[in-house]
Amino acid sequence: MRAAYVERLGPADAIRFGRLPDPEPGPGEVLVRVLATTVNPVDTFVRSGLFRTPLPFPFVIGRDLVGTVVTAGAGFAAGETVWCNSLGHAGRQGAAAELAAVPADRLYRLPPGVAAEEAVAVVHPAATAYLALFTHGGLRAGETVLVAGAGGNVGGALVVLAARAGARVLATASPRDHDHVRSLGAAEVVDYRAPDLAERLARSAPSGVDVHVDTSGRNDLRSAVGLLAHRGRIVLLAGARDEPVLPVGPLYMKDGSLRGFALSHATVAELAEAAGTINEALAAGALRPRALEQVPLSEAAEVHRRMERGELRGRRVVLRP
Known part of the structure; x- marks a missing residue:
């Protein structure tokens, strides 16, 4: 061959x-x-x-x-x-x-x-998104999710799967991507370069963010912790070379948690569970x-x-x- x-x-x-x-x-x-x-x-x-x-x-x-x-x-x-x-x-x-x-x-x-070419293009980002939101983030219907970097492949999958699960999705992206991200199910989209980004996101989520996922790999944990709701979860899925500062005090005072994962470490059962949701979204034309x-x-x-x-x-x- x-x-x-x-x-x-x-x-x-x-x-x-x-x-x-x-x-x-x-x-x-x-x-x-x-x-x-x-x-x-x-x-x-x-x-x-x-x-x-x-x-x-x-x-x-x-x-x-x-x-x-x-x-x-x-x-x-x-x-x-x-x-x-x-x-x-x-x-x-x-x-x-x-x-x-x-x-x-x-x-x-x-x-x-x-189509084979469309499916193969989305199954890896979508599995990453599923594990971030549900396996590690424990997302439930009615909660608020912040997807930082929603214009990319994983970011788009995060928006789609979270919205389909009944979550309210806030997103950050470049202005050229705002319409696209809204079309995927985001309730609000903010320019990630906005000088008052944290303040605008806080106004959009006055009770805080339940699940925070940043696809950029920059992992601004100070801002992420500041936006968290009580018992909110930060899920790390990118930034192999990143070494951010973690504000430990504010995190534990919120009963917050921080979890990282690599898709390569997912169990067979976790991948199969993700595949079921991915197939449903593929069949519906959502992914x-x-x-x-x-x-x-x-x-x-x-x-x-x-x-x-x-x-x-x-x-x-x-x-x-």
Whole structure:
């Protein structure tokens, strides 16, 4: 099969495109012919070594795929369209290839009528959003959520899933993104560069924010704690190199909590729970990429370079084997 792979940790230039032996599914695995895959920030972390995890070399890169089942097994029928967003980690080969052996408990059926390229572009950001809001944030209907950086891929998914769950969504974004973020379900959107940002958000949430999620990776914890409601929760999902100051006193005086998570550490059960909600939103047409670009799998290295240069914010690039 043809695949995008690395033989060592390193920069994007370490990615090779060529032929590797076809994978042989082991017990509990399903052979999938890949229709589409994509690139996430975590893919660059794994490839570079910033995020350490056991890797077999040569290592096929990539987490996400949509494909079709090649041979029936483990409850899946040949020809079914399926998706996965947790390959390429903890010893599992990745998705950036013509074929992939996928653990059946990490494989989900794609709802009818959903395009492969649109689904593969949203399943990773949407799973991140689900875990942030519900698994770690404990979001309940009627609560107020603040999504900082709502114009991006994860930010948009956060807005959609929170609004569908009956939460009131406040958001920050660039002015050019305000209409888009409102269309996803945000009740109010504020320019993230506003000099009186904290004051405007506080006026919009006079009882405080129940769940605070910042996708930017800057993690201004002083402002976040100041906005929290009693027993509010701050969820960290970005900022691998960030070291913010935490105002401990105000946090504990509010009975507040701070939780961080990486999607790569999610359990099989947590991912399956997220997949159920993601499939419902996909079937309803609520989760769709804002800007989509399709390129051949042979361009994987260049897409990694573009990701690291910050050129893909708000865009998704789909790689076609």
